[in-house]
Amino acid sequence: MVKKNEELYRLENITRVIEGEVEAIILRGISFKVNTHEFISIIGPSGSGKSSLLYMLGLLDMPSSGDFYFRGESMVGLTRLELAQIRLETLGFIFQFHFLLPELRGIENIRLPMERLGKLNVTQMKDRVDKVLESLGLTKDAYKYPHQLSGGQRQRVAIARALINEPMVILADEPTGSLDTENGDKVFKIFQDLVKNEGKTIIMVTHNPELAIQTDRQINIVDGHIRGE
Amino acid sequence: MNVLLKLSFSHLMGRPRQTVVSIAGVAVGVGFFIAMAALMQGFQAYFVQKIIDITPHIMVKDEFRTPPLQPLQTLFPNAALDLKGLKPKDEKRGIRNHARIHQSLKKLKEASVTKGLEGEAFLNFGSKTMGVALSGIDPEAEKKVSTLDKDIFKGKLDNLLVKKNGIIIGIGVSEKLGLKMNDTVTVVSSEGVILRMKIVGIFSTGLTTQDNRTTYVQLKKAQILLRRQNVINNLRLRIENVDDAEIVARQIENQFGYRTESWQESNVNVLSIFKVQNLVTYSTIIAILIVSSLGIFNIISTIVFEKSRDIAILKSIGFFEEDIKKIFLVEGFLVGIIGSILGWGLGYSLCLALEQVPISVKDGAFIRIEGFYLLYTLWHYSIGAIVSITSAVLAAYLPARKAAYLKPVDIIRGAA
Numbered sequence: 029m030v031k032k033n034e035e036l037y038r039l040e041n042i043t044r045v046i047e048g049e050v051e052a053i054i055l056r057g058i059s060f061k062v063n064t065h066e067f068i069s070i071i072g073p074s075g076s077g078k079s080s081l082l083y084m085l086g087l088l089d090m091p092s093s094g095d096f097y098f099r100g101e102s103m104v105g106l107t108r109l110e111l112a113q114i115r116l117e118t119l120g121f122i123f124q125f126h127f128l129l130p131e132l133r134g135i136e137n138i139r140l141p142m143e144r145l146g147k148l149n150v151t152q153m154k155d156r157v158d159k160v161l162e163s164l165g166l167t168k169d170a171y172k173y174p175h176q177l178s179g180g181q182r183q184r185v186a187i188a189r190a191l192i193n194e195p196m197v198i199l200a201d202e203p204t205g206s207l208d209t210e211n212g213d214k215v216f217k218i219f220q221d222l223v224k225n226e227g228k229t230i231i232m233v234t235h236n237p238e239l240a241i242q243t244d245r246q247i248n249i250v251d252g253h254i255r256g257e
Numbered sequence: 258m259n260v261l262l263k264l265s266f267s268h269l270m271g272r273p274r275q276t277v278v279s280i281a282g283v284a285v286g287v288g289f290f291i292a293m294a295a296l297m298q299g300f301q302a303y304f305v306q307k308i309i310d311i312t313p314h315i316m317v318k319d320e321f322r323t324p325p326l327q328p329l330q331t332l333f334p335n336a337a338l339d340l341k342g343l344k345p346k347d348e349k350r351g352i353r354n355h356a357r358i359h360q361s362l363k364k365l366k367e368a369s370v371t372k373g374l375e376g377e378a379f380l381n382f383g384s385k386t387m388g389v390a391l392s393g394i395d396p397e398a399e400k401k402v403s404t405l406d407k408d409i410f411k412g413k414l415d416n417l418l419v420k421k422n423g424i425i426i427g428i429g430v431s432e433k434l435g436l437k438m439n440d441t442v443t444v445v446s447s448e449g450v451i452l453r454m455k456i457v458g459i460f461s462t463g464l465t466t467q468d469n470r471t472t473y474v475q476l477k478k479a480q481i482l483l484r485r486q487n488v489i490n491n492l493r494l495r496i497e498n499v500d501d502a503e504i505v506a507r508q509i510e511n512q513f514g515y516r517t518e519s520w521q522e523s524n525v526n527v528l529s530i531f532k533v534q535n536l537v538t539y540s541t542i543i544a545i546l547i548v549s550s551l552g553i554f555n556i557i558s559t560i561v562f563e564k565s566r567d568i569a570i571l572k573s574i575g576f577f578e579e580d581i582k583k584i585f586l587v588e589g590f591l592v593g594i595i596g597s598i599l600g601w602g603l604g605y606s607l608c609l610a611l612e613q614v615p616i617s618v619k620d621g622a623f624i625r626i627e628g629f630y631l632l633y634t635l636w637h638y639s640i641g642a643i644v645s646i647t648s649a650v651l652a653a654y655l656p657a658r659k660a661a662y663l664k665p666v667d668i669i670r671g672a673a
Contacts, residue, residue: 083666088573109577116575123669127570131267136260141574143260189574201669 035100036197036229037062037085042094044080044252054080055091056252062231064196067223069240070233072249078233079201081249085231086119086199087111116145120190124202126182128174134185135161135170142192160188164218180211187218198222200232204239216242261580264567265587268560275556276592282549283596283649284603287641290542291604294640296611297538299632301531308524310404311462313493314502316523317362317509319352320516351488358513359492365505367497371398374476374490376483380426381443382434389430389472391446393479393489402495405460405473411438412458417475423457429469431459444474446482454478546645550652553592557585558656569665578661585660589653593646600645601638608633 037060044055054077062068062085070078083089084096087103096103099118103111120141128137135157142153161167164184174182183203190198200219204212216239222228223244232243240246248255269276330338352358355372362370371394378391396417400406406414409425417423424444426436436442436456444452454474462468480486496505502519510517521528561568568581611629 079670080666083669086573088669089666112572112575112577114575115573119575121573127566127669129264129567129570131264131271132260136263140260140571140576144574144576144580 032063032065032227034064035061036064036066036098038095038097039091040095040097042084042091042096044077044084044089045092054252055084057094058249058252058254059094060247060254060257062229064229065223065227066229066245067219067243068229068231068245068247069243070231070247070249071235071237071240072255076249077252078249082199082201082231082233085197086121087115116141117193118196120193120195120198122183122186122190122198122200122203124205126174126179126186126206128182128185128189130174133171133173134166134177134181137174137185138170138188138192141189145193156192156194160191164188179207180214183207183211183215184218187215191222196229198228198230200230202233202235204234204236212236212239261584262587265584265591268564268584269556269588269591272556272560275559279549279552279556279592280596280599282552283546283593283645284599286542286545286549287597287600287645288603288607289545290538290641290644291601291637292607292611293538293541294637295604295608295631295633296629297534298634298637299630301534302632303630304527307463308520308527309499311408311464311467312520312523313402314496314499314520315494315506315509316518317352317358317492317494317513318516318518319350319490321514322510322516349488351485351490352492352515355489355492358515361512362492362494362509365494365496368505369398369401369495370492371395371402372476372489372492374479374483374485374488376479376490377447378472378482379445380430380434380436380472381445382436382440385434387430387434389426390470391444391479391482392471392473393476393483394473395476399473402493404462408460408462409458410461412456414458416457417473420455420457421475422452422454422478423474424454425458425460425473426456427468427471428459428461429465430472431456433469444482446484448482448484450482450484452478452482542641542644546648549596549645550648553589553649553652554655556592557588557653558659560588561585561656561660565660565663565668568660568663569668572663572665573669581663582657582661585657586650586653589649589651589657590646592653593649594642596649597642597645600641604638604641 039061040059042055042058043053046052046054058081070081072078080089084091087098090096090104098114106114128134129140132140138157138160139153142148142156148156157170158167161170164187166181166184166188169177169181174185177185183206187203198219203219204215207215219230219232220242223230232239234240245257247257327338327340327343329336329340359370359372362368373395374393376391378389380387380389394417396414400414405425412425414425417425424442430436434442438456438459440456441453442456444454458473460468474482476489480488494505496502499520503521506517506519506522509515571581572578608631612631615628
């Protein structure tokens with residue numbers, strides 16, 4: 029388990045400008061830190077830049093200027109391959125929509141990151157999958173295809189896929205946005221468990237103030253600035 | 258099964274109609290290539306076989322490749338020489354010292370040799386006259402050097418030994434002059450000698466030039482007709498390994514000086530046509546394969562477009578660009594290999610079907626054939642498959658590359 033209260037992310041004066049016919053400034057000078065074992069929600073109106081920030085934390089996007097440290101190392105200037113390797117080993121993504129590959133069974137979707145990483149042998153992989161399936165109550169439905177699952181089950185399969193490589197950080201973009209209240213609460217409960225019992229760090233973008241208020245920290249983003257915490 | 262492979266499969270299965278069309282495109286390309294190549298090269302092989310069977314592999318002629326040097330030139334090899342009013346010596350044609358050359362050629366391993374005298378003559382029969390090539394041969398040795406004996410369908414070669422004034426004609430000559438077996442024909446040589454000879458054999462080789470022009474008589478008779486006692490003007494050889502003909506021909510020419518032609522050299526005009534033919538065959542196939550590659554490019558581009566969200570997900574998980582590329586290259590490969598295998602079947606069936614087609618080319622054609630001759634060789638099947646699989650993978654490369662460099666953020670943002 030990862031040690032508590034160590035610095036995980038450090039962002040200093042981050043900006044993100046998308047160049048094109050019309051220059052769009054998405055992030056204007058953002059600075060903050062994230063420590064391990066934190067459950068953070070990023071809130072703010074649509075188009076404020078909160079998703080962009082999340083993708084940057086997920087190493088899918090890089091800042092136009094500013095310093096960006098992850099686990100004490102600068103991420104600026106790393107190759108796409110290096111970033112992909114870090115994503116594979118330390119990050120788990122959960123999106124608003126489940127985004128499962130429709131051609132693969134639930135269990136195959138879950139196994140994808142693990143097979144790509146290729147660090148475990150067959151038995152270890154099976155144990156890991158069984159454990160994750162059980163913890164998320166998916167054992168029975170693991171072999172179904174996504175279209176055979178309910179919305180809540182799909183999102184739990186997506187969570188299982190995000191967890192399978194035992195990442196330090198879970199990045200969630202409106203994870204409950206497409207779910208009803210009951211399933212949304214279930215997912216949120218899982219998140220709280222992950223932070224409390226497994227020492228994960230979760231950064232979640234949400235529109236839902238009721239959920240946000242239950243997290244450790246809320247970062248409010250308006251117009252590409254941090255309005256407050 | 259590897260997950261990436263499963264993705265490749267299911268992408269193709271997800272678009273069955275387009276996939277089938279793409280595969281069919283490759284199959285047709287490969288199939289037609291196999292059939293066309295079998296047809297073309299089958300015919301060529303048949304033709305070459307005919308040449309090898311009928312004409313000598315190597316022929317020593319009573320000519321020289323370059324005119325003999327003037328004595329002055331041998332004396333001053335580096336001098337600039339301008340000779341005017343030079344009168345060529347009226348030399349007696351024919352291979353000199355042929356008995357000695359014949360003896361030494363007989364000693365060649367895996368080779369048979371015969372000597373002959375060729376000239377021009379006219380055949381008169383009734384009111385018809387026809388110019389022919391008169392070929393004086395030694396019937397016994399001839400059997401070892403050409404397939405003439407087998408090509409004679411009326412009478413036989415040995416008749417020349419029995420009937421001293423016998424003549425063997427081709428089916429073309431027989432038809433044109435209306436000559437039948439045992440008819441007596443008047444032979445007028447270019448030297449003006451007239452002999453009445455009896456038809457003792459009619460042959461049919463399939464090579465029109467041969468069947469319409471050549472007549473065979475005993476060497477002795479030819480020497481009488483052409484007024485050249487004890488003279489021969491060709492030595493013909495048949496060797497075991499026909500591909501060596503050129504090498505052996507050069508050795509003989511170097512040794513004795515007389516112009517010596519291998520069958521390849523004598524038929525260089527036809528053989529060069531074959532090269533052009535092959536070029537046409539291959540370009541047609543390349544054209545068909547380009548069309549089928551466009552089909553593959555199309556389907557894989559469509560899949561990439563359709564599956565861009567999945568690609569984004571895979572990349573956000575941490576899959577490498579190379580992994581993504583692989584998915585789509587494998588799709589191209591699958592279409593290529595399935596198409597090739599079906600194309601093998603199609604090509605083989607086309608060959609079998611072509612074999613059943615009765616065609617008959619007789620009069621006036623270069624060669625007489627009945628039906629198509631097809632060459633079955635694994636080469637065609639391998640070339641077809643290798644070329645089509647390679648082009649399928651190449652066609653998949655562009656969309657695969659595009660997929661690999663998609664930016665996940667753009668797509669996830671668009672989808673959400």
